[in-house]
Amino acid sequence: MAAIEVIHHMKDKTKGKVGDIALKLDISKAYDRIDWIYLREILSTMGFSQKWVKWIMLCVETVYYSVNLNGNKVGPIITGRDDCFLFFKAAHKEAIEIKNILVTYEEASGQSINLQKSELFCSRNVSTEIKDMLADTLGVRQVLGTANYLGVPSMIGRSRKGTFKYIKDRVWKKLNSWSSRSLSQAGRETLIKSVIQAIPSYIMSIFLLPPSLSDELEIMMNSFWWGHNRNIGKGLNWLSWDKLSISKRNKGMGFRNLSAFNYAMLGKQAWNIMTNPDNLVTKLFKARYFPNCDFLDSGIGHNPSYVWRSVWSSKFLIRGGLPTKRNNTFSTVLWSLWKCRNNLIWNQLEESTDNICNRAMNLLFGWRNAQTTKNSFKSQSNSSADLSWSKPVLGRLKCNIDASFSNNKVGIDACIRDDKGSFIAART
Secondary structure, X not given: OHHHHHHHHHHHOOOOOOOEEEEEEEEEOHHHHOOHHHHHHHHHHOOOOHHHHHHHHHHHHOOEEEEEEXXXXXXXXXXXXXXXXEEEEOOHHHHHHHHHHXXXXXXXXXXXEOOOOOEEXXXXXXXXXXXXXXHHHHOOEXXXXXXXXXXXXXXXXXXXXXXXXXXXXXXXXXXXXXXXXXXXXXXXXXXXXXXXOOOOHHHHOOOOOOHHHHHHHHHHXXXXXXXXXXXXXXXXXXXXXXXXXXXXXXOOOOOOOHHHHHHHHHHHHHHHHHHOOOOHHHHHHHHHHOOOXXXXXXXXXXXXXXXXXHHHHOHHHHHOOOOHHHHHHHHHHHHHHHHHHHHHHHHOOOOOHHHHHHHHHHHHXXXXXXXXHHHHXXXXXXXXXXXOOOOOOOOOOEEEEEEEEEOOEEEEEEEEEOOOOOEEEEEO
């Protein structure tokens, strides 16, 4: 998240004498630097079976492979790369220093930087001459964008649906690799929950997916569930995804509502920002978007990055409810659900949905009535000329009495003070 925020700042930086540089490094794996023919000859010379040598060469020469586990094919396993960003000022002196640091790193770790696959991204206020000079000094190529970083897009354009379209493509490819008609319902349920719903989870913890994309993913999963994934949109879905995403306890299937899950994942990020002030991401966001207030009082800011916009959109979860007038309703429902959970765990008492809703409604009505009474009392207090306590005349005592009524019960309090305001006695 910190890298994405810095990249967004660089993309929009047009002023200033000194620009910023992002160097995306590709750290080579060991087999990236090995001659395949040499490796094959070494294995053969050492006496390994040619069949076994062939297997090893298939593993190291291809970008993905599968494994036979207990007679079942597991894979494909796609090997990833170790990428990282280095940020520095657009100056020749700093580029030389970065190059020396990388040489020291290679000598100390035994790893190698693949400069041919490393990339240099510059802020918009860096001139073409300086860009060329820095690229030549470091021995890397210049790029206009930084593509993906650690599996997520590092730059989000105006077409957010287009940016995240690859998620839909991955889900589509995975669904069409299975034949839903040859699977039982239990098998389809397992594949949806364990495989398909896991595909967008990582992205959802950082970005807010467009609602239309979430809807399309749910339609695809719904079609697969009803057994016509190869003809998505042509079959009949007997129940909507909203009903299938209800818990099994309430006669649903317990599938994820992707939009709600997306907000829940972003809410965790928002909670981390509130509870971890020393975190690097928190410091970065605070300096950029809410330097003079806390997260709950923060605004969206000027030209925000999409990662900040996504986390900021989940702020209503931290407040305890949905925006504006629905705050208190949502809070009472959560409290009623929590009480239901406690009754089940500690008292082995199961409650129906009607009981949970009725308890929440009664609490909400009671709270609203209390607020009405409170506001009415405030208005009366403001209109009264003098509500402060006054001493009795010399030689006399004053007794103040208060009473309360609730559920056919009455409470009465009395307090006696003298003409100096000193306490004499009280009784409840």
